[in-house]
Amino acid sequence: MLKLPGGGAAIVCGGRGRRKLCSACRKNESTKECDYPAPGVGHNTGTCDKALCAGCAVSVGPNLDHCPSHPKAAEAPSGE
Numbered sequence: 267m268l269k270l271p272g273g274g275a276a277i278v279c280g281g282r283g284r285r286k287l288c289s290a291c292r293k294n295e296s297t298k299e300c301d302y303p304a305p306g307v308g309h310n311t312g313t314c315d316k317a318l319c320a321g322c323a324v325s326v327g328p329n330l331d332h333c334p335s336h337p338k339a340a341e342a343p344s345g346e
C-alpha cells in the first residue's frame with residue numbers, strides 16, 4: 267500500500283491483462299512503441315511497433331523511440 271505525502275493513498279489498480287509489458291525487458295509496463303522503420307514487419311504502419319517501457323526505449327527524436335536492439339539509425343549529422 268502506497269501512502270502519498272499528501273495524506274491520501276495511491277489508488278493501485280489491480281486489473282491485469284490490458285497492460286502490455288515492455289518487449290525488451292518484459293518487466294515494466296510499456297508506455298511507448300518502437301518507431302523503427304520495418305516495412306513488412308508491423309501490421310500496417312510499417313514500423314516495428316514493439317512495446318517499450320520508458321527505460322528501454324531509445325529516444326531518437328521527438329515522439330520517436332526505438333527498441334534497444336535495433337542498430338542505431340544513422341545519427342543525425344550535427345549542424346546541418
Ligand SMILES: [Zn+2]
Binds near residue numbers: 291319320
Ligand atoms: Zn523495458
Ligand SMILES: [Zn+2]
Binds near residue numbers: 302315316332336
Ligand atoms: Zn523496434
